[in-house]
Amino acid sequence: MPHMLNPTIYAQRRARLLQTMQRGVAIIPTAPEVARNADTHYAYRHDSNFYYLTGFTEPEAVLVLVASPREGGRTKSILFCREKNLEREIWDGHRVGPDAAKDQFGFDETYSIAQLDEKLAELIGNQSTLFYPLGDDAGWDQRILKLRSAVQEKIRSGIRAPDEIRDVRAQLNEMRLFKDVHELNIMRRAAEISTTAHRRAMRFTRPDQFEYQVEAELLHEFCSHGARHPAYTSIVAGGANACVLHYVGNNAKLRDGDLLLIDAGCELDGYASDITRTFPVNGKFSAAQKDVYEIVLAAQAAAIAAALPNQNWDAPHDAALRVLAQGFIDLKLCQGSVDAVLENESYKKFYMHRTGHWLGMDVHDVGDYKVDDKWRALQPGMVLTVEPGCYIRPADDVPIALWNIGIRIEDDVAITELGNEVLTIAAPKTVADIEELMRPS
Ligand code: GLY
Ligand code: MN
């Protein structure tokens, strides 16, 4: 079930942002609707920052926050949204409308979106600073500059335009990096749904099916638990396709003896999950597949063990790399010592991406990875993925038995006070657990 809206959570986040702004006006629009073709649109997805601060999911809406230290620290939280419209609501569905939105979502003031420019011209007059997602959308950049120029023209009436435009995301990204209890609960549930989808895919998969048939099983499981959309396009990659990192064709036939790599996660109530599992199409790992798999699994275990509070962001990647480098040497993919392989980066031929990213409303979520040029420390409330892999393309200097093996194992990990919580633990990943689940009953 989607969560019940609790306006207090969003009001508290707005209050925190206002506090960090100190002074000025923040303008945070939601995302536009996007045409797919002719008069058909992609499924609407709100802007993550806007949703974080409002809980409001309709298009054509803008949040405006006003911090006025001169008026005794008074702040105002204003929503501009679509008017009620009986005709449009018959065709497109319910609109909350400004009047109901004020109480339901806890804003100080609400107006029709049609009044935005006129009201903004009043609100930004004599304010020092404008905060908005600078450079995010060329149309909004132009609109904001035009608005500022219009206010500037009132200089002879004693009204000054803001001197400064700042990117509101500097503050917001840092807030979003630390998930609150409400967010962690949604992310746990999103992760849980995605683990059931991966289990379903493992049970369903057999030789001669098409990748898209397995994809259909994933989508079925997401949707039937209320997660209407995947958080990103699912990767369902059999055999050599697994060596294409962003493979989304999903239209090849699965072959007996190949591995299947699935990177798929649902979005629930605006929050992403992101899981990769790799398993044999016929339910049984070959000796060569198992050799590579165990190395990636051990690298992942080492990385998860390093994802601890006060460790730096790079510690899980470092831990995974050391295990992978030793494994690549054992498999005769790389030559020399572990230190040499890490130093000369010969491992990059088989492992060319990093070991994870922040996870939240966006699958590659916001938040700086370095602070003052140093990898930042992991802290409770941060959520990251841990996703080492190994992708072996055919080459003269690569043992033939390993050609076209592509493996990634990815879990979602929340940093806690004492260690970490693997949100996606219920998706099987040991050889024994996978083979057990896939065994015909
Ligand atoms: N599914 C996108 C990623 O793993 O980064
Ligand atoms: Mn990922």
Ligand code: MN
């Ligand atoms: Mn992924």
